[in-house]
Amino acid sequence: MNQETCWGVIKLTIVTTSGKEREFTYESFSADKGEKNVIKYTAPVRVKGQATLMLNNADDIWAYYPRTDRIRKLATHAKKQKMQGSDFTYEDMGSGNSFVTDFDTERLDDEKTEGYSCYKIVLRQNKEGSSNYAKIVMRVIKDNFVPVVIDYYDEDDPEICKKRLTQSDIKNVDSIPTPMKMVMHNNLDDTDTKLEIIKCKYNIHIDKSRFTQRGFYR
Numbered sequence: 438m439n440q441e442t443c444w445g446v447i448k449l450t451i452v453t454t455s456g457k458e459r460e461f462t463y464e465s466f467s468a469d470k471g472e473k474n475v476i477k478y479t480a481p482v483r484v485k486g487q488a489t490l491m492l493n494n495a496d497d498i499w500a501y502y503p504r505t506d507r508i509r510k511l512a513t514h515a516k517k518q519k520m521q522g523s524d525f526t527y528e529d530m531g532s533g534n535s536f537v538t539d540f541d542t543e544r545l546d547d548e549k550t551e552g553y554s555c556y557k558i559v560l561r562q563n564k565e566g567s568s569n570y571a572k573i574v575m576r577v578i579k580d581n582f583v584p585v586v587i588d589y590y591d592e593d594d595p596e597i598c599k600k601r602l603t604q605s606d607i608k609n610v611d612s613i614p615t616p617m618k619m620v621m622h623n624n625l626d627d628t629d630t631k632l633e634i635i636k637c638k639y640n641i642h643i644d645k646s647r648f649t650q651r652g653f654y655r
Contacts, residue, residue: 439471439534440613445637446479451523452629461521462635466647471533473648476520484521488654491516491531496567498527501654508650517569524600524621524630528569539566540573550576551585551603562592571595581614583607598624611639 449461462480467473474495477488486503495516501508516528540560548557555576562568572595574588585604591597600623604616619632646652 439467440639441468441470442641442643443467443471443637443639444641444643446635448631448633448635449521449523449525450631450633451521452631454627459522466643467533468643468645468648469533471531472535474531474533475647475653476530477654486654489520489527490648490650490653491527492648494533494535495527495531498531499650499653503654508654524623524626524628525632526569529621532568535566535568536560536573539563539568547579548576551605553578553580553585555579555585561595568592570599578607581607583614583616585616600624610637613639 443465445465447463447465449463451459460481461478461484463476463478466475472492472494474491475488478484478486488501490499491497496513498511498515499508500511516531517526519525520527520530539562541563543559543561545557545559548555555578558575558577560573560575562571569592570589571592572590574590575584576586577584583604587602588598589600589602591599600621602619602621604619606617607614608617609615615634615637617634621630623629644652
């Protein structure tokens with residue numbers, strides 16, 4: 438489960454099919470157990486100062502562009518779009534704990550995954566859900582309840598596994614088991630996006646103004 442608040446500095450690396458890499462660094466803020474999220478880019482120079490505000494589990498998204506000093510409200514379907522062309526969608530980054538209400542869960546047979554004894558859980562989208570995924574299959578480490586592998590299945594064809602997220606380098610941050618490295622593999626495009634947590638703090642004070650249209654890019 439997401440914590441009440443979280444702050445971090447993240448390095449995002451996009452790896453294309455040719456092996457070419459593009460790197461971004463951003464500062465991340467979240468509140469209300471991930472229901473509110475802000476991403477503010479610090480590098481490279483061409484995106485420095487760009488920011489994204491995601492509210493209501495990424496159902497409402499605003500983007501700020503420093504070159505024009507303008508804020509733009511993104512379309513409703515934007516949550517299903519790729520963030521900076523990566524293999525992570527806005528939904529992946531900003532949906533918080535919506536899987537609790539938007540999916541029905543079923544426990545399958547336990548598995549050994551990535552060297553860990555894991556619970557295997559399938560989440561199927563229910564009638565209230567608005568996810569880009571028909572179902573999600575998680576392998577959750579029994580000892581610390583960290584999902585070590587997550588498979589995402591197509592919204593229109595639940596037999597197609599679109600992506601797989603693998604989490605590793607688990608460390609205790611503020612007494613919370615935290616995967617410091619993540620890789621999202623896109624099975625359809627054969628591309629990878631890596632996330633590395635450089636700094637992270639949980640349950641700290643983050644001013645409410647950070648999650649407003651006037652404050653998210655400052």
